[in-house]
Amino acid sequence: MKVLLLQPEAPVLYWKMPVLCRLSGKKALFPPLGLITVAALLPPEWELRLVDMEIEPLTSQDWDWADMVMLSGMVVHRHQFLALVREGKQRGKIVVAGGPYPSSEPEPIMEAGCDFLIKGEAENTLPLFFAALKEGRRGVVLDKGEKPDLATSPIPRFDLLKMPNYMTMGIQTSRGCPYACEFCNVSSLFGRKSRVKEVSQVLAELEVINRLGWRGEIFICDDNFIGNRERAADLLQRLIPWMKERNHPFSFWTQTSVDLGQDLAMIDLMTRANFGMVFIGVETPDEDALAAANKFQNLRHSLVDSINNIAANGLGVLASFIVGLDGEKPGTGERIRAFVEETATPLVMLNFLVPLPGTKLWQRLQKEGRLREDRFESDLVIKTLSYVPTRPEADIMEEYFHLWENLYEPRNFLKRAFQFIHRIRPTRAALAKKQGVPLPPSKPAAKPPLIDQIYSLRVLLALCWRRGVLPPYRRQYWRQFLGVYRENPSRMIKYLKILGMGEDMFNLREVMLQHREDYQRLG
Numbered sequence: 001m002k003v004l005l006l007q008p009e010a011p012v013l014y015w016k017m018p019v020l021c022r023l024s025g026k027k028a029l030f031p032p033l034g035l036i037t038v039a040a041l042l043p044p045e046w047e048l049r050l051v052d053m054e055i056e057p058l059t060s061q062d063w064d065w066a067d068m069v070m071l072s073g074m075v076v077h078r079h080q081f082l083a084l085v086r087e088g089k090q091r092g093k094i095v096v097a098g099g100p101y102p103s104s105e106p107e108p109i110m111e112a113g114c115d116f117l118i119k120g121e122a123e124n125t126l127p128l129f130f131a132a133l134k135e136g137r138r139g140v141v142l143d144k145g146e147k148p149d150l151a152t153s154p155i156p157r158f159d160l161l162k163m164p165n166y167m168t169m170g171i172q173t174s175r176g177c178p179y180a181c182e183f184c185n186v187s188s189l190f191g192r193k194s195r196v197k198e199v200s201q202v203l204a205e206l207e208v209i210n211r212l213g214w215r216g217e218i219f220i221c222d223d224n225f226i227g228n229r230e231r232a233a234d235l236l237q238r239l240i241p242w243m244k245e246r247n248h249p250f251s252f253w254t255q256t257s258v259d260l261g262q263d264l265a266m267i268d269l270m271t272r273a274n275f276g277m278v279f280i281g282v283e284t285p286d287e288d289a290l291a292a293a294n295k296f297q298n299l300r301h302s303l304v305d306s307i308n309n310i311a312a313n314g315l316g317v318l319a320s321f322i323v324g325l326d327g328e329k330p331g332t333g334e335r336i337r338a339f340v341e342e343t344a345t346p347l348v349m350l351n352f353l354v355p356l357p358g359t360k361l362w363q364r365l366q367k368e369g370r371l372r373e374d375r376f377e378s379d380l381v382i383k384t385l386s387y388v389p390t391r392p393e394a395d396i397m398e399e400y401f402h403l404w405e406n407l408y409e410p411r412n413f414l415k416r417a418f419q420f421i422h423r424i425r426p427t428r429a430a431l432a433k434k435q436g437v438p439l440p441p442s443k444p445a446a447k448p449p450l451i452d453q454i455y456s457l458r459v460l461l462a463l464c465w466r467r468g469v470l471p472p473y474r475r476q477y478w479r480q481f482l483g484v485y486r487e488n489p490s491r492m493i494k495y496l497k498i499l500g501m502g503e504d505m506f507n508l509r510e511v512m513l514q515h516r517e518d519y520q521r522l523g
Contacts, residue, residue, distance in 0.1 A: 001046045004066035004093075005039060005160075007032035008073050008080040009053040012511065014349050017167070019503040023462045027165040028054035030219060033156060033172060034072045034099055038122045040154035043130075048160060053080075055165040063091050072099035075356060082112045089113035096129065098122060100189055104358040106141050117141045121175070121190075123148035147190065150175065150197045155205050158212055168217040169209055173202045173235060177224040179257065180360070181281070182293045183322070186223040188358045194227030199238050206242070210249050217276075220254035225278075226266060227257075236269040243274055253277040253316075257297050261306025267313045271428070276494065277316035282307070284325060285335045292327035294360075307343045311424050316494060319345050323403070324353035324389050324396045333399025337406055344419035346498050347505070348407060352400045355387050384519065397519055404512040408505045411473050417502065418480040421488050421495045430490035459500050466503065 010016060017029045032052050039048050049065065051058050069088040073081045081101060088095040089112075097109050098118035106117050115138045118125050128142040156171075163169070174196040177186045209218070226232050243250070252275045260266060260278065270278075282303055283295055290298050310317055321336050340348055355362045355371065365371045370388040385393050406412060425431065467477040484495050 001043075002065055002067045003042065003046050003048050004062055004069045005032075005035045005048060005050045006058065006069060006071045006084060007035055007050075007052040007054065008071065008077040008084060010074075010076050011079075012508070013076060014508065017501060017504045019507055020459075020500045021167055023459045023500065023503070024167060025458065026167045027056075028052065029167045030170050030221075031161045031163075031166050032072065033170040033221060034122075035070070036156040036158060036160055037153065037172075038070065038072065038098065038126070039157040039160055041122055041126050048157070050160040052162075055162065058084075063087075063093070066093055068094040068096060070096040070098070072097075073102075074100045075104065077101060082108060085109060085112040085114050089115075094133075098125075100185065103189055104185060104356065110139065110141065115139060119143040120145070121148050123150070123152045147176070147193070147195060150195050151201070153197060153201070155201075155208055158205075158208055163212060163214055168219045169214050170219045170221050171202065171205050171209075172221050173197050174222045174225070174227060174231070177227050177257075179224070179295070179297055181295045182364070183325075183353060183355070183359060183361045184281075185356045185359045188360070190223060194224065194231075196228055196231045199231075199235050202235060203238065203242055206239075206250070210246060215249050216251065218250045218252050220252055222254060225254040225256050226260055226263070229263070229266065233266065233269060236266075236273045239273045240269070248274055250274065251276050253279070255279045258282060258303060258306050259297055259300065261309040262301050264309065264313060267310060267315060271314040275315060277318060278310065279318045279320065280307070280310075282319045282339070283322045284328060284332060285339045286325070286328045286332050289325040289328035289332070293325055304339065304343055307345060308423070311343070311345075311420060314425050314427075316347075316420070316424070316498070317343075317345055318347045318349065319343075320349040320351065321403075322351045322353050323400045324385065326390050328391070330391060330395060331399075333403050337403060340407055341416070344416050344423060346413060346417040346420050347501055350400065350403050350407070352385065352396060353387070353389075384522075397516075401512055401516040401519075404509050405516075408502075408509040410467070410471065410502075410506060411476060413502050413505065414467070414473070414476055414480060414499075417495060417498045418483060420498070421484050421491050424488070424491055424494070426488055427490040460496060463496065463499050463503075467499070 015029060021027060021029060032050070035050060039050070042048065049062065051062055069084070071081060071084055078101060081097075085095050085097060095114050096116045096118065097114045102109050102117050103119045106119060109117055116129055116132060117140070118129055119141055120143055124146065125142055125144045128144060132140055132142060158169075174194050176190040176192060176194045178192055178194060180187045180192055252273065254275065256278050258280050260280070283293070283298065284290060285303060287299055290296070307317055307319065319340070323333055323336070355365050362371070365387050372386050372388065385396065389396055426434070468474050468481070484492055
């Protein structure tokens with residue numbers, strides 16, 4: 001069996017970072033971890049070909065080669081996903097679909113002609129597929145109905161990836177989250193119990209990536225890395241010496257809940273293991289809206305204190321916010337802006353509420369008759385709400401667009417980036433040197449390949465040209481650049497990475513301002 005593994009291309013959105021990728025000589029931010037995990041579960045005699053449409057086009061030769069096509073994707077891939085299913089059937093291929101989008105909304109995919117839809121997780125559902133394939137059944141939805149033990153999850157087929165094309169590698173150490181935020185589809189897809197891989201499994205995956213020559217960032221794409229704190233601490237305690245023995249080939253970032261800010265011991269373990277950033281769903285400073293969304297973990301402690309604790313103790317924060325939640329009050333956009341300024345968080349993800357199929361929010365709004373199902377496509381395409389909100393839609397959208405306009409105005413962004421670097425503590429090595437404390441002897445950190453060093457230089461030169469020469473605020477750029485060099489030089493690389501990501505945010509800001517004009521014109 002010749003199997004074509006297809007990852008659709010996503011539309012322009014926050015996670016693409018095309019400018020940073022281009023400046024770095026890369027083509028995509030992340031590899032398709034789900035597909036290469038599935039690949040490791042397929043019979044070894046099957047021939048596999050991976051096409052990630054984020055980095056390369058799908059050709060007629062690829063189609064002609066294949067007997068079977070296996071697709072994975074999220075809701076954001078919906079349009080191209082359905083088109084690929086239809087094309088696969090038109091070309092006479094066996095079409096198999098899986099991943100978050102098919103698991104959440106199987107009906108349109110089956111209507112497009114899909115032969116096998118694998119609902120849920122592959123580790124315990126693929127055996128059902130193999131049996132159905134052998135029996136000659138078609139047009140079936142396969143659902144094991146239970147969550148697999150991740151001890152059965154194999155090492156993904158990292159060898160199928162064209163690694164030099166990616167900014168970041170990805171691994172997964174757990175699935176599920178103990179919290180049940182109403183708008184999030186994690187609990188509906190993966191459950192509220194945090195199921196974990198054995199530490200030995202995780203280290204084995206990292207060893208494969210290391211031997212394949214990867215050097216640089218790895219995204220641990222767990223739904224909540226600290227969902228099982230005992231396991232997270234155990235993993236970090238084993239990862240710290242593993243990294244040291246191999247001359248620190250990787251840096252890590254991941255997703256956690258905001259209560260990480262109250263666990264300084266966990267933050268310390270993470271930074272010792274070379275974690276540099278965490279993605280956190282702050283959502284809103286409006287407590288009534290947090291309560292209505294079942295996001296009670298964000299109400300237990302001061303959100304400002306939690307974010308400041310994380311940053312002050314060595315981790316960068318990428319914070320996500322939502323406008324349009326039930327229970328929020330007028331002016332929530334201004335309160336979000338004030339929160340971001342107070343915490344000096346440079347990188348923020350700005351969203352309006354999107355009810356995802358299968359979530360408790362989707363189910364509730366459907367029951368209340370508030371889903372605009374004929375406008376479901378519009379939320380990601382022309383930027384209008386796909387549900388009836390509890391306050392005027394025009395107010396919500398104007399606050400959303402204004403946040404993009406204000407927070408990613410280049411001067412404001414540069415100011416926050418500098419303030420953040422001023423607040424974050426120096427690296428451990430810099431602190432020890434400043435305090436006159438000798439560090440234990442160790443080998444120097446592994447250097448990235450020469451080509452990656454060249455790319456890093458390209459990014460620096462591009463930033464100096466784009467922000468230090470061309471714009472009228474170039475003096476601010478150089479003043480801050482020299483300020484970081486003088487005040488916190490060990491964080492200069494982190495500062496430049498933040499600025500590099502800002503290049504994409506400036507472009508997205510322009511896209512959002514155009515969306516605002518379109519929205520106002522459409523009324």
